[in-house]
Amino acid sequence: MAGRRPGQTQTRADILAAARNQFGRRGYDGATIRGIAAEAGVNPALVHHFFGSKEQVFVAALNLPVTPAAITEAITQGPRDQIGERVVRLFLGLWSAPETRQSFLALVRSVAGNEQIASLMRQFLEHAVVGPVSAALDLPPLRLTGAASQAFGLAMARYVIQVEPLASATDDEVVALVAPVLQYYFTP
Template sequence: MTPESAARRPGRRPGSADTRGEILAAARRVFAEKGFDKATVRGIAREAKVDPALVHHYFDTKEGMFAAAMRLPVTPHQVIPLLLEGPREEIGERLVRFILRATSAPETREPMVALIRSAMTNEQAATMFREFISNALLYQVADRLEVPHLRVEAAFAQMFGMVMARHVIKLEPMASATPDELVELLAPTVQRYFAG
């Protein structure tokens, strides 16, 4: 194979300094146009004009790519084990503490709040957020714990409401409550959803 023919192979663009950034830009366009469920790694690779293997090289999964494209501070592969490993009777506390930790620093909170705000005002963003949260996270946890989807969605709604009240609306005293105060208040309720 000559150097010229190697340079023409799909996904082998010479001189690209930010292939990862180009893939993320393509992913944002494809997720916005098709939503999370209908977007594919192949379609994103085609949009970025790279080989699908290169997409997998940078982002192991479609979920990981979505989290990176939307600048989310966590992926389902980080959250699911956190919820499933450890005593089942402590899931509520682990979940509340995790959400409080993930939203405590501006660099992790701001992307989450931005996605929430977008989902509240833009139907495409709402569809992407709904599909991602439901299929990549909530239903995975529900099925592994053998808990009805409705119960896991109720636990999510509790956490979503807390993030909204604390960081978007900034309701007091919730906005300034300590993590321990909120864990004590919310963990038993969240646990009830998982306990049945």
Template sequence: MARAGRRPGPTETREQIIAAARRAFAEQGYDGATVRGIAAEAGVNAALLHHFFGTKQQLFVVAMNFPIDPAEQLPLLLSGPPEQIGERVARLFLALWGDPAGRAPFLAMLRSVASNEQAATMLRQFMVRTVLARLAEARGVPPLRVTAAAAQMIGLVMLRYVVQAPPLVDATDDEIVELIAPVLQNYLTPE
């Protein structure tokens, strides 16, 4: 059992927890990894993990080097007029990917999930549980429609920022939003 309280001497505890979390998420997926298990592997009390990171979801975001917590963006997407959610989703994706510093972790993640089944499982479990299922429930649409909207956006960012297809690379965000927002709106509007 891990000791309670702060360790004596210089602290590298935060980094040890992150390393333990990365191993646990990689080996067990998002759903299989537990806060207690990660804390035990790091040699700390679970309360210390909560002190540093809050929730398992927040620890995952830090451990995977996400530039933002996708679940924290959900209230922003849901606020505002329902008939403009397609535009808000498109603008959020373009803003996140348009920033070169924010784009790097996303690119690394995409490359990882494309070539590693464990990474794909981990990201899939996290995204389904913390974003896609919640968005589907909040909008009153089937999960398939929300997943299709996510696929639409991932395809867009792949072509614009990874493949760098000239029509998309050269287009302004407003031009892309004008094209893609109605499609997203259709996916995210209850029938």
């Protein structure tokens, strides 16, 4: 197997293409750094060099606008009785920023229109967010997926469909409205 090849940009692009293919064929759980490296024709160490972990390769391959670690940290770091507010503020901030909004919109369209991508996102969220948060907070996964459904519904109504007056409400108004609902899911 080859080590580092000339052309950092092309090598990185080859790894991402291989990652998309591996995740698509094998799912998140079945894809490996070794498999991605083999398909890209590089050493696994080069995949780690460019991306770090399998999770980071996945985030880059699907062009996710936020890492699961940021979501997990927003949920688990800080007072438990403020989780709802932290999550809503993180979510609103990500959707409001032009550079991440476009990525989220593309992701929503991809997940809604492609079962393979939807399946990958399910596996990934279960592995990278629901599992760790469930363990950290000692909550059943059903409660976490309920919270996720609220957040995704908010995104659809406010940013995709742009239902008024929710679409033009201030962030503070949305936090006051939605945070208590999300907090319910994180309260044992």
